[in-house]
Amino acid sequence: MNHYDNSDRAEIISQALPYIRKYFGRTVVVKYGGNAMISETLKEQVMEDIVLLTMVGVRTVLVHGGGPELSEMMQRLGKKPVFIDGLRVTDKETIDIAQMVLAGRINKSLVNLLQEKGGMAVGLSGMDARLIEAKIRDEKYGYVGDVTNVNTKLIDDLLDNGYIPVISTLGCDEEGNTYNINGDTAAGRIAQAMKADRLIMMTDIRGVMHDPSDPDTLVSELDVVTAEKMMENGEIYGGMIPKIRCCIDAVNNGVSGVTILDGTISHAVLIEILTDEGAGTMVYRR
Numbered sequence: 001m002n003h004y005d006n007s008d009r010a011e012i013i014s015q016a017l018p019y020i021r022k023y024f025g026r027t028v029v030v031k032y033g034g035n036a037m038i039s040e041t042l043k044e045q046v047m048e049d050i051v052l053l054t055m056v057g058v059r060t061v062l063v064h065g066g067g068p069e070l071s072e073m074m075q076r077l078g079k080k081p082v083f084i085d086g087l088r089v090t091d092k093e094t095i096d097i098a099q100m101v102l103a104g105r106i107n108k109s110l111v112n113l114l115q116e117k118g119g120m121a122v123g124l125s126g127m128d129a130r131l132i133e134a135k136i137r138d139e140k141y142g143y144v145g146d147v148t149n150v151n152t153k154l155i156d157d158l159l160d161n162g163y164i165p166v167i168s169t170l171g172c173d174e175e176g177n178t179y180n181i182n183g184d185t186a187a188g189r190i191a192q193a194m195k196a197d198r199l200i201m202m203t204d205i206r207g208v209m210h211d212p213s214d215p216d217t218l219v220s221e222l223d224v225v226t227a228e229k230m231m232e233n234g235e236i237y238g239g240m241i242p243k244i245r246c247c248i249d250a251v252n253n254g255v256s257g258v259t260i261l262d263g264t265i266s267h268a269v270l271i272e273i274l275t276d277e278g279a280g281t282m283v284y285r286r
Contacts (some may be wrong), residue, residue, distance in 0.1 A: 016274040023273060024057040026197035027159070031187035032064045032110075034204040036263030045200070049269035050164060058273070059159040061115075062121075062166045063190060064105040065183030073101050087141050090180045098180050102168040103127070110166050121164040126171040127178060129154040132186060134171030134179040143261040145171050145179025147186060150193035163262035172174075177182065188246045192253040200254050200272060201243060202263035207281030208236060208244070220278055223286045224248050247283035257284045 030050060036042040053060045067088070071081045074097055080261040082089040090098065103125035126132025131154055134145030158165045169186035170233050173178045184201055191199040208230070222230075224282035230236040236244055240260075247258040261268050261280035271279040 013228075015276075019274040020056045023053075023197065025059065027059040027061065027191075027194050028053065028186055028198045028200065028273065029063060029191040029194065029196045030269060031063055031184060031199070031201045032067075032263070033183055033202055036202050036268075037064070037066070038068065039264075042264060042266075044117075045267050046263065046269060047110070047113045047117050047119075049267055051114060051117040052270065053120055053273060054162075054164055060164055061155060061159070061190065061194070061196075062082050062110065063183065063187040064102075064110060064166065064171060065169055066102050066185075069106055070098055070101045070189045071270055074096055084140060087137075087182075088180065089140075090142040090144050092143070095178050095180060099125075099170060099178060103170055103280065103282075107166055107168045110134075114164055114166065120162055120163050121166050122158055123166045123168075125168045126181065126186065126224070130172065131135055131155070131167065132169070132171035132181060133173065134181060134187075135173055136177075136179065143177065143179050145173075145181050145220060147171060147181060147189045150189050152193045155190070155211050167193060184243060184246045185206060188250040188258075191258075193257045195254045197256045198273070199247075199250050199258040200269060201246070201258065201260050202268070203243065203260055204262065204264060205240075205260075206262045207260045208240065211234065219281050220285050222281055224283065225286070227283055244283065251283055251285050 050062055073124055074081050107123040111121040111123040130151050132147055133149040135148050137144045137146050155165050169181045169183045171181045206215050206218050208219045208262050210224055231241055243260055250258045259272055259280045259282045261272055265279050268279045
């Protein structure tokens with residue numbers, strides 16, 4: 001039995017070789033969120049995937065949010081989360097809590113877990129070395145920002161020295177104000193600035209499906225023109241629209257392919273990067 005198990009493992013590893021060769025020395029940005037961030041088992045698997053990719057020569061950057069944990073901490077401190085148009089209203093007290101939760105507890109726990117799995121990780125926020133420069137989106141949202149620029153030098157320096165950058169999505173302006181940035185948007189802008197080969201956006205859904213109730217109708221590849229048409233005719237709707245817009249923006253600005261990935265699938269990142277089948281919907285330009 002062990003003989004066959006080992007043969008199967010060897011076969012799987014040999015099938016990954018063309019992909020390891022393809023992505024060796026290339027940059028992959030992983031936007032980490034959703035249930036994969038809440039489940040301890042899934043969290044460990046994602047970190048294992050990232051460490052493995054790094055060890056086979058893929059320059060891997062981890063970008064994370066942490067909305068649910070931020071809401072939980074706010075409530076614990078007696079502050080009720082408020083949302084307008086799906087955006088968290090972020091006053092001065094809330095942005096201070098966001099710094100504590102996103103750049104502190106979540107960021108450092110991910111760094112620690114990556115190192116437990118054998119990687120070398122460094123935790124950053126968008127404020128470090130002005131990595132994410134931002135401006136206020138609208139006064140009514142408070143300290144919610146739009147990305148104006150991404151400075152990649154620090155990320156490149158870390159990658160060049162074998163480290164895994166772990167980035168929380170806070171940004172800053174020249175006056176030293178801190179802003180909460182949408183995680184998908186920040187990851188997309190980081191991937192664009194780095195001319196990443198791939199951007200993987202982890203969510204709680206399989207990807208784009210012709211029938212949302214039937215996983216077998218998953219669209220594994222989607223070019224930009226078709227994606228635009230599917231949004232126009234209502235096949236892509238609701239919360240998927242901003243994600244697809246983020247994908248389109250990234251591939252139109254230098255990212256080779258963007259995948260919306262179900263983070264609840266075991267080892268989804270490895271399946272997407274190192275196998276034929278993939279595990280989500282990849283948006284690309286023809």
